[in-house]
Amino acid sequence: MSSRKRLSFSLLCACMVLLLCTACGNAGSGGNAGNTTSKVISVVAAENFYGDLVQQIGGNHVDVVSILSDPDVDPHEYESNVQNATAVAKAQLVIENSGGYDDWMDKLLSGSPNSSRLVVKAFDVARVKLEDNEHVWYSIDNAQTIAQTITERLKQLDSADAATFDSNLQKLNTALQQIQQKITAIKSKHANTPVALTETIFLYQSGPLGLHVLTPTEFQKAVAEGNDPPANTVITADDQINQQQVKVLIYNEQTSTAVTLKLQHDAQAHHIPIVAVTETMPKGKTYQSWMSDQLTALEQALGA
Numbered sequence: 001m002s003s004r005k006r007l008s009f010s011l012l013c014a015c016m017v018l019l020l021c022t023a024c025g026n027a028g029s030g031g032n033a034g035n036t037t038s039k040v041i042s043v044v045a046a047e048n049f050y051g052d053l054v055q056q057i058g059g060n061h062v063d064v065v066s067i068l069s070d071p072d073v074d075p076h077e078y079e080s081n082v083q084n085a086t087a088v089a090k091a092q093l094v095i096e097n098s099g100g101y102d103d104w105m106d107k108l109l110s111g112s113p114n115s116s117r118l119v120v121k122a123f124d125v126a127r128v129k130l131e132d133n134e135h136v137w138y139s140i141d142n143a144q145t146i147a148q149t150i151t152e153r154l155k156q157l158d159s160a161d162a163a164t165f166d167s168n169l170q171k172l173n174t175a176l177q178q179i180q181q182k183i184t185a186i187k188s189k190h191a192n193t194p195v196a197l198t199e200t201i202f203l204y205q206s207g208p209l210g211l212h213v214l215t216p217t218e219f220q221k222a223v224a225e226g227n228d229p230p231a232n233t234v235i236t237a238d239d240q241i242n243q244q245q246v247k248v249l250i251y252n253e254q255t256s257t258a259v260t261l262k263l264q265h266d267a268q269a270h271h272i273p274i275v276a277v278t279e280t281m282p283k284g285k286t287y288q289s290w291m292s293d294q295l296t297a298l299e300q301a302l303g304a
């Protein structure tokens with residue numbers, strides 16, 4: 001090899017080493033802009049139970065901000081803040097309940113128009129809908145439909161990870177089917193049992209459970225809307241407890257008022273078991289462990 005040839009050979013080698021190193025560098029850094037190998041979709045969920053569903057389906061391909069998660073806040077009364085607006089402005093996917101439950105989110109969305117952002121409106125997607133009752137996530141059937149829609153939107157935003165989303169959805173559906181089985185099992189033992197409800201939220205489960213809800217609907221609706229229930233409905237609800245016409249009191253802890261606290265107090269005095277339910281998902285739970293734990297508590301309260 002002549003000295004000139006040797007020089008060009010070593011130059012070629014140096015170039016190849018450089019190329020290899022560049023390739024290594026790219027593979028290692030992964031998340032660089034324009035690199036499609038590890039996409040992370042920014043998601044905002046108006047309520048933490050939807051945030052949990054999208055987190056379970058999206059895994060490490062989503063970055064989720066859930067707005068309503070404080071157990072001491074009544075979601076029916078929530079007002080959004082600047083931080084919420086910033087999060088929504090950056091989001092590629094927004095999940096809201098809609099149906100009048102979180103109108104503040106619609107305001108945030110129209111405040112930062114973005115034609116490429118996808119929005120899931122759970123109430124519109126839900127197949128099971130009760131009259132004047134926007135709490136559609138309390139129906140396990142609806143949770144399955146909503147999860148399916150969320151999966152489709154994630155695939156639209158990140159088609160490369162479609163198989164992962166599908167397999168995560170399948171796992172979630174298996175867990176949701178177990179809750180359905182639990183509901184069927186409770187129904188087979190306790191159908192037609194008379195119960196009291198403080199708020200409309202649990203109607204999405206009391207129906208499938210076959211329970212007989214005695215509390216006047218107007219009473220439950222007023223509590224959900226943050227209004228004073230009509231006086232005659234308060235008397236009826238009180239009497240049902242005091243005369244022990246109901247076997248359990250299902251109590252929404254997140255929408256408690258002086259009127260519901262009196263029912264709770266009277267139930268305690270008459271040794272009527274109280275089953276606490278919440279509007280949003282408690283800390284440290286998943287959607288399915290939340291629903292399952294509440295049903296276990298109900299089953300125990302209903303007795304053998």
Ligand SMILES: [Zn+2]
Pocket residue numbers: 076135199201224255279
């Ligand atoms: Zn409610």
